[in-house]
Amino acid sequence: MKGFRYLEGVATLELDTARCIGCGRCVEVCPHQVFRVEGKKAVVVDRDACMECGACALNCPPAALKVDAGVGCASGMIHEWLREKKLPGFSGGGCCG
Amino acid sequence: MRWVAAGSGRAPQIGGTLTLADHLGACLARWGINRMTFMVPPGLYAIGAPDSEAPVVVTANYKMSYDIVRRALCGRNVWLLVLETYGINVWCAAGKGTFGTGELVRRIENTGLAQVVSHRRLILPILGAAGVSAHRVKQRCGFEVAYATVRAADLPAYLDQGAATPAMRELRFNWYDRLVLVPVELVLAAKPVLPVTALVYLVARLFWSADVAAAAALALLGAVFTGIAVGPLLLPLLPGRSFAVKGALAGVVYCALLYALAGGAGWGVAATLGCFLALPAVSSFYTLNFTGCTTYTSKSGVKKEMRLGLPVMAAALGAALFIVVAGRLLV
Numbered sequence: 001m002k003g004f005r006y007l008e009g010v011a012t013l014e015l016d017t018a019r020c021i022g023c024g025r026c027v028e029v030c031p032h033q034v035f036r037v038e039g040k041k042a043v044v045v046d047r048d049a050c051m052e053c054g055a056c057a058l059n060c061p062p063a064a065l066k067v068d069a070g071v072g073c074a075s076g077m078i079h080e081w082l083r084e085k086k087l088p089g090f091s092g093g094g095c096c097g
Numbered sequence: 098m099r100w101v102a103a104g105s106g107r108a109p110q111i112g113g114t115l116t117l118a119d120h121l122g123a124c125l126a127r128w129g130i131n132r133m134t135f136m137v138p139p140g141l142y143a144i145g146a147p148d149s150e151a152p153v154v155v156t157a158n159y160k161m162s163y164d165i166v167r168r169a170l171c172g173r174n175v176w177l178l179v180l181e182t183y184g185i186n187v188w189c190a191a192g193k194g195t196f197g198t199g200e201l202v203r204r205i206e207n208t209g210l211a212q213v214v215s216h217r218r219l220i221l222p223i224l225g226a227a228g229v230s231a232h233r234v235k236q237r238c239g240f241e242v243a244y245a246t247v248r249a250a251d252l253p254a255y256l257d258q259g260a261a262t263p264a265m266r267e268l269r270f271n272w273y274d275r276l277v278l279v280p281v282e283l284v285l286a287a288k289p290v291l292p293v294t295a296l297v298y299l300v301a302r303l304f305w306s307a308d309v310a311a312a313a314a315l316a317l318l319g320a321v322f323t324g325i326a327v328g329p330l331l332l333p334l335l336p337g338r339s340f341a342v343k344g345a346l347a348g349v350v351y352c353a354l355l356y357a358l359a360g361g362a363g364w365g366v367a368a369t370l371g372c373f374l375a376l377p378a379v380s381s382f383y384t385l386n387f388t389g390c391t392t393y394t395s396k397s398g399v400k401k402e403m404r405l406g407l408p409v410m411a412a413a414l415g416a417a418l419f420i421v422v423a424g425r426l427l428v
Contacts, residue, residue: 001267001268001269001270001392001393002267002269003270003333004270004332004333004391004393005338005393006338006393006394006395006398007338007339007395007398007401007402008338010395010397010398010401011395011397011398012397025231025232028223028226028244028266029223029226029244031223031224031247031266031267031268031392032268032393033263033266033267049393050395051392051393051394051395052395052396052397053191053192053226053227054227055191055223055226055227058226058227058228058229058230059226059229059230059231059232061232068396068397069227069396070192070396071189071192071389071396072388072389072391072394072395072396072397072398072399073388073389073399074385074386074388074389074399074402074403075386075389076389077399077400077403078403
């Protein structure tokens, strides 16, 4: 995204080129222009721009893409941790309901 | 309510002009008022007088999403298929899976869309792709999914050209995009922050004086505000990529301003150290929390920031508390 870069080297995105059929869905769904189709195969051109939304993996017909998808939301994660630890008083919450 | 024939049934016809009430509702929702009930019934709606050839645009039933889409499509003949996302916007609902393959297929069946239109093509927002699997939709009900644009405002151009330009597919996060997110964050933070501030005030009032208590409470509120509002607004200007670091730096600047403008020379060593340790930690936490509002931070990145940042924030708060208490006992 123009003017914004997040941490480098953390994205869990993986592309299995052997499985790729070059349909270009990943290019269509990625709002951060992480992919390009070159010579009938998708390539990852900007892995560090990946926000791990999971759209590419979900929309990849041959399941050539893998990513540990989820919402990068600190308060959501804290609530999740507290819920897992079963601390009282932290049942609801999260940023967008 | 006017109705339009839709296959064997009918669909409500909706306008593309937003009324004062629509704007007011959106304004209140931005401040967290009635936000979780700001929704429209899911189903099929007619914008203009769509026929069986008219395009089908899909959106969420958060009223703000629905309003933005129908305003963008004002003056056209389009079917609007609204999914049940329980009043959550497309992006967040896709993350939760409610703007998802299952709901889309179900809604297509419920509304009898296959009888309403002769084509088999749906137009979805790009940010909905995190919840919808296009090839599974095709398998399950025969409809082809096209992910059109990020912003609803680009839909008319997309419909005219039949394809999206690179600019229509790109996310942006400008100053105004960030500003509108701040009010609800302030409101959400008030719930935990106000009791803590009251506690700080009471303790300081008990062991120091009314003036010190008021100053400490205000300083804390200022640090929270810096983390929630100043950090996000100055996001691209603050150095580094880590939100925790950006927030901490904003907090240090806030402390320095406080020191310069609020008689820092008379604070004493313990209070000064306490301020410079605790307040940036608070700002840092709240700016890190803003990662939940952005569309470019990844789960792995936020996890890493939290693993490294939360212990540092806790240590800074602990050290500040220790110094201030020690200063009280020793002096």
